[in-house]
Amino acid sequence: MNIAVLLSGGVDSSVVVHLLCEQGYRPSLFYIRIGRDDTDYMDCSAEEDLEMASAIARRYGLSLEVVDLHREYWDNVAAYAIDKIRRGLTPNPDVMCNKLIKFGCFERQVGREFDFTATGHYATTVLLDGKTWLGTAVDPIKDQTDFLAQIDYLQVSRLMFPLGGLMKQEVRDIALRAGLPSARRRDSQGICFLGKINYNDFVRRFLGEREGDIIELETGKKLGKHRGYWFHTIGQRKGLGLGGGPWFVVRKDIEGNVIYVSRGYDTELQFGNEFRMRDFHFITDNPWKKEENGAVEVTFKIRHTPEFMKGRLFREPEGYRIVSDEKLQGIAPGQFGVIYDSASRLCVGSGEIGL
Numbered sequence: 001m002n003i004a005v006l007l008s009g010g011v012d013s014s015v016v017v018h019l020l021c022e023q024g025y026r027p028s029l030f031y032i033r034i035g036r037d038d039t040d041y042m043d044c045s046a047e048e049d050l051e052m053a054s055a056i057a058r059r060y061g062l063s064l065e066v067v068d069l070h071r072e073y074w075d076n077v078a079a080y081a082i083d084k085i086r087r088g089l090t091p092n093p094d095v096m097c098n099k100l101i102k103f104g105c106f107e108r109q110v111g112r113e114f115d116f117t118a119t120g121h122y123a124t125t126v127l128l129d130g131k132t133w134l135g136t137a138v139d140p141i142k143d144q145t146d147f148l149a150q151i152d153y154l155q156v157s158r159l160m161f162p163l164g165g166l167m168k169q170e171v172r173d174i175a176l177r178a179g180l181p182s183a184r185r186r187d188s189q190g191i192c193f194l195g196k197i198n199y200n201d202f203v204r205r206f207l208g209e210r211e212g213d214i215i216e217l218e219t220g221k222k223l224g225k226h227r228g229y230w231f232h233t234i235g236q237r238k239g240l241g242l243g244g245g246p247w248f249v250v251r252k253d254i255e256g257n258v259i260y261v262s263r264g265y266d267t268e269l270q271f272g273n274e275f276r277m278r279d280f281h282f283i284t285d286n287p288w289k290k291e292e293n294g295a296v297e298v299t300f301k302i303r304h305t306p307e308f309m310k311g312r313l314f315r316e317p318e319g320y321r322i323v324s325d326e327k328l329q330g331i332a333p334g335q336f337g338v339i340y341d342s343a344s345r346l347c348v349g350s351g352e353i354g355l
């Protein structure tokens with residue numbers, strides 16, 4: 001079996017290489033290069049990553065190729081993120097990076113020549129009724145299925161996630177026991193490249209700054225100034241620079257460049273119990289075709305947290321709607337609503353949360 005491994009130089013994908021070699025495979029290793037768009041050369045952390053990846057390749061006597069997806073990344077993922085932010089939405093570049101870059105461009109340029117592509121994502125694949133489904137990881141803290149919820153069937157059916165059945169600590173222990181050079185490296189900050197650079201700097205470069213008011217929603221009182229609605233997201237608590245909080249961003253007026261905030265942890269205003277999703281995407285198939293007109297009991301996430309929330313999924317003419325008995329904090333349009341089966345075992349798909 002021909003396997004390509006996406007090797008980042010971090011501990012997770014290094015352990016993937018180790019485990020596959022232990023099972024007798026000789027995978028081909030690929031490092032994806034994405035740099036800052038304002039420099040032609042790589043930044044230091046990327047150089048260190050590549051050195052680490054090379055050390056792993058040498059140690060196992062495997063080939064390592066650098067795949068340059070720099071342009072593709074900036075043309076697709078970064079452009080998507082800026083477009084959403086400009087429209088006052090909260091993008092999820094990690095989701096798009098997986099869909100378009102790691103399993104999109106890479107698959108078309110390289111992955112398709114292999115039987116499988118293996119990564120260090122914490123997720124599983126589950127074979128059910130002859131089809132491959134995306135399954136959740138054993139480690140709930142590390143589960144990354146929410147970041148994978150826009151991939152398609154062709155992608156999921158050719159992916160391998162060798163770490164999905166392990167806890168992060170076990171992965172570190174394997175790396176230490178095997179004496180891997182990356183064993184003690186800290187976890188990367190974000191899944192995709194944008195997570196590794198300063199988000200505000202990135203946004204400022206594209207959209208600049210424009211001062212606007214911060215207003216208390218209940219009273220209409222002006223509390224302070226912000227530097228552009230694009231630096232703020234619904235549900236945000238930190239970085240507002242207001243005393244006497246906690247304050248939460250509960251609404252944005254894009255036209256007027258106004259941020260509305262509300263005080264207190266349990267202000268009703270920052271909670272909702274339903275949301276709509278547009279362009280809902282089923283990864284493998286719609287498992288609920290028979291229940292098309294009724295409600296389906298599901299679990300879901302609207303942000304990257306270990307907990308799954310319970311709710312009912314309704315089909316509507318324009319898409320899907322989730323109604324939950326739980327209080328949902330900071331429902332941010334532009335983010336993905338990620339839907340799982342009621343047992344939180346399968347990640348069924350996702351849709352962009354609408355306004």
Ligand SMILES: Nc1ncnc2c1ncn2[C@@H]1O[C@H](COP(=O)(O)OP(=O)(O)OP(=O)(O)O)[C@@H](O)[C@H]1O
Binds near residue numbers: 012
């Ligand atoms: N630059 C890259 N080149 C090749 N593969 C990558 C790269 N960045 C990430 N990956 C792949 O995507 C997986 C998930 O990436 P993520 O950024 O979440 O890293 P992680 O969970 O810290 O994993 P790792 O410890 O392997 O970096 C990695 O395990 C690896 O397989």
